[in-house]
Amino acid sequence: MIKTWLKGTSLLYKKEIKDSFLSPFVYILSGLFIALGGWVFFSLLVSAKNATEATLTASVLIPSFSLYRFILMIICPLLTMRLLSEEKKNHTIELLYLSDLNNSQIIFSKFLSSLTIVVFMLGLTTLFPAILGFSGYSDWGVVLSGYGGLVLLCMAYISIGLFASSLSSNYVICLVLAIFMMLGLWFLVLSAGNTDNYLVGLILRYFSETYHFESFARGTVRSFNFVYFFSFVTFFMFLTGKSLNSRRW
Amino acid sequence: MDGGHALDKAIELINVSKLYPGVSALTDVTFSVKKGSVHGFLGPNGAGKSTTMNIITGLIPPTGGTVKVFGEDVQANPESARRKIGFLPEHAPLYENMKVSEYLKFVQSINSLRSTVNSDDYLETLELCGLTEVSHRLIKNLSKGFRQRVAIAQALIGRPEIVILDEPTVGLDPKAIVEIRELIYSLREKHTILLSTHILHEVNLICDHITIINKGIITSTGPIHEIQGGEEGTQIILAEVLNWKDELRPVLFRDLPLEDLLVEKSGSDTRLTFKLKGKDDYRGWISDILVKNQCSLLQLSKQTVDVENLFKSATAEKPTKGRVQ
Numbered sequence: 001m002i003k004t005w006l007k008g009t010s011l012l013y014k015k016e017i018k019d020s021f022l023s024p025f026v027y028i029l030s031g032l033f034i035a036l037g038g039w040v041f042f043s044l045l046v047s048a049k050n051a052t053e054a055t056l057t058a059s060v061l062i063p064s065f066s067l068y069r070f071i072l073m074i075i076c077p078l079l080t081m082r083l084l085s086e087e088k089k090n091h092t093i094e095l096l097y098l099s100d101l102n103n104s105q106i107i108f109s110k111f112l113s114s115l116t117i118v119v120f121m122l123g124l125t126t127l128f129p130a131i132l133g134f135s136g137y138s139d140w141g142v143v144l145s146g147y148g149g150l151v152l153l154c155m156a157y158i159s160i161g162l163f164a165s166s167l168s169s170n171y172v173i174c175l176v177l178a179i180f181m182m183l184g185l186w187f188l189v190l191s192a193g194n195t196d197n198y199l200v201g202l203i204l205r206y207f208s209e210t211y212h213f214e215s216f217a218r219g220t221v222r223s224f225n226f227v228y229f230f231s232f233v234t235f236f237m238f239l240t241g242k243s244l245n246s247r248r249w
Numbered sequence: 250m251d252g253g254h255a256l257d258k259a260i261e262l263i264n265v266s267k268l269y270p271g272v273s274a275l276t277d278v279t280f281s282v283k284k285g286s287v288h289g290f291l292g293p294n295g296a297g298k299s300t301t302m303n304i305i306t307g308l309i310p311p312t313g314g315t316v317k318v319f320g321e322d323v324q325a326n327p328e329s330a331r332r333k334i335g336f337l338p339e340h341a342p343l344y345e346n347m348k349v350s351e352y353l354k355f356v357q358s359i360n361s362l363r364s365t366v367n368s369d370d371y372l373e374t375l376e377l378c379g380l381t382e383v384s385h386r387l388i389k390n391l392s393k394g395f396r397q398r399v400a401i402a403q404a405l406i407g408r409p410e411i412v413i414l415d416e417p418t419v420g421l422d423p424k425a426i427v428e429i430r431e432l433i434y435s436l437r438e439k440h441t442i443l444l445s446t447h448i449l450h451e452v453n454l455i456c457d458h459i460t461i462i463n464k465g466i467i468t469s470t471g472p473i474h475e476i477q478g479g480e481e482g483t484q485i486i487l488a489e490v491l492n493w494k495d496e497l498r499p500v501l502f503r504d505l506p507l508e509d510l511l512v513e514k515s516g517s518d519t520r521l522t523f524k525l526k527g528k529d530d531y532r533g534w535i536s537d538i539l540v541k542n543q544c545s546l547l548q549l550s551k552q553t554v555d556v557e558n559l560f561k562s563a564t565a566e567k568p569t570k571g572r573v574q
């Protein structure tokens with residue numbers, strides 16, 4: 001049972017990965033990401049006054065993770081916008097519907113393929129902390145938690161993007177939808193700061209991914225941060241499944 | 250209904266209807282496809298051919314009614330129906346970035362997840378569809394004719410008992426059309442085939458059964474020879490008169506097994522189209538009635554009902570403007 005599920009998922013996953021890495025799109029995005037990321041990292045480094053371990057963590061690493069996050073907010077929907085919309089546009093989704101694959105396999109394989117690409121891109125940026133490491137920096141706990149947080153954040157963004165991609169056969173619309181959904185979440189944390197009601201503020205903050213990501217970036221992770229991200233991803237995958245079902249015309 | 254009879258039907262639709270928001274795409278569609286037949290599904294644009302086929306394959310659910318594939322309800326058991334059907338949808342579901350052989354292999358593997366045997370079925374299919382020479386080319390670089398072959402090949406992967414093709418020859422050049430037709434014709438020995446088309450001539454060439462649909466309603470269905478004026482066939486008689494009197498209409502309907510009478514005024518003449526049920530020759534009767542009523546009969550002829558006429562009469566807008574008041 002699980003074996004056939006994995007077999008189908010990996011078949012589709014391989015196809016997606018092959019498609020992605022054969023097109024220049026992924027390389028262009030990776031290039032832009034590492035260029036921007038590098039620029040951010042080194043300008044923070046230059047502006048850091050005295051390079052002690054504590055100041056490096058506080059004024060270089062933590063801010064650079066926060067800035068990566070904004071770049072990923074654009075990159076993730078760019079990666080996911082075509083995933084389902086193109087299958088719809090080309091009618092190949094019908095091929096998948098009529099095969100042995102079910103919705104969960106379609107959704108997971110697409111999710112994983114995007115995650116693979118994002119992890120590949122993030123992997124490129126580990127070069128920067130590694131350079132710090134050569135010059136004696138050793139607070140790896142923060143680095144690890146920061147990257148862990150970014151990966152979880154990307155999982156959330158990819159699940160939003162995948163859901164958006166299931167809503168239309170036009171990928172520009174999917175892109176715009178995904179970006180608006182992410183902005184909506186981000187505004188939650190802003191309005192949480194504006195409300196006078198402590199409880200409402202707390203709830204709004206809990207629902208915003210920014211709040212949870214910041215725990216990772218600072219290296220103060222709690223288990224509910226994980227719970228948040230996993231329920232987030234599950235919820236959007238569930239919605240994607242619903243959307244695929246209803247779109248069987 | 251006895252069991253043997255039921256198994257004779259590869260596909261059976263009973264009162265299938267489909268409502269889209271604001272549009273009724275299918276209304277009480279009932280017909281069956283005999284096992285081993287090549288069944289043509291005819292209808293003008295927007296008649297509901299693709300909708301019907303999508304419902305048979307389980308791609309979309311019907312609003313009401315039952316679809317059975319080899320006696321099994323598709324709604325209740327979509328899995329088993331799917332295994333028995335190979336489907337070419339209206340829009341060929343091709344992955345442009347794949348090579349032909351890679352694509353067919355992919356289709357084969359996503360359709361045989363549960364089987365443990367490692368078959369090289371796709372290689373046979375490549376050959377069967379005449380794709381060997383292009384097997385290493387990217388699908389996006391193929392000509393339309395070859396693309397269509399790949400799309401048909403995709404439907405044949407896994408050797409399904411039933412093959413459903415939605416307008417397999419649409420948009421191809423005459424040479425490619427002939428080739429695709431030959432391919433379909435060669436499949437008839439091993440598969441039951443249901444194909445939709447609006448090329449009437451095609452039906453005469455390769456089909457042995459037909460179903461005609463117009464605006465979501467089945468207008469006739471059965472073996473082609475029966476429909477072309479056999480026992481229960483309809484016949485059409487054309488008459489031209491100088492003085493048509495509308496009072497004659499009820500008289501004609503009373504005296505003849507008339508199904509429909511079309512009255513068109515053309516210049517000073519009036520053209521009458523009699524659609525009659527039965528196999529007797531009614532020309533004598535008609536001429537008697539018309540002559541007796543001083544209509545000045547100019548011409549009278551019997552038309553053999555071929556698919557084309559049947560199609561025309563089935564799909565004609567009921568002309569209110571042409572009718573003499």
Ligand SMILES: Nc1ncnc2c1ncn2[C@@H]1O[C@H](COP(=O)(O)OP(=O)(O)OP(=O)(O)O)[C@@H](O)[C@H]1O
Nearest residue numbers: 249269272274292293294295296297298299300301
């Ligand atoms: N998804 C949909 N939503 C609303 N209406 C639809 C939808 N799909 C089809 N229809 C309508 O249903 C009717 C039947 O369409 P269908 O595509 O089945 O016709 P068809 O016989 O295949 O036509 P064609 O020869 O053009 O392919 C049409 O009036 C069409 O506009």
Ligand SMILES: [Mg+2]
Nearest residue numbers: 298299300339
């Ligand atoms: Mg159609």
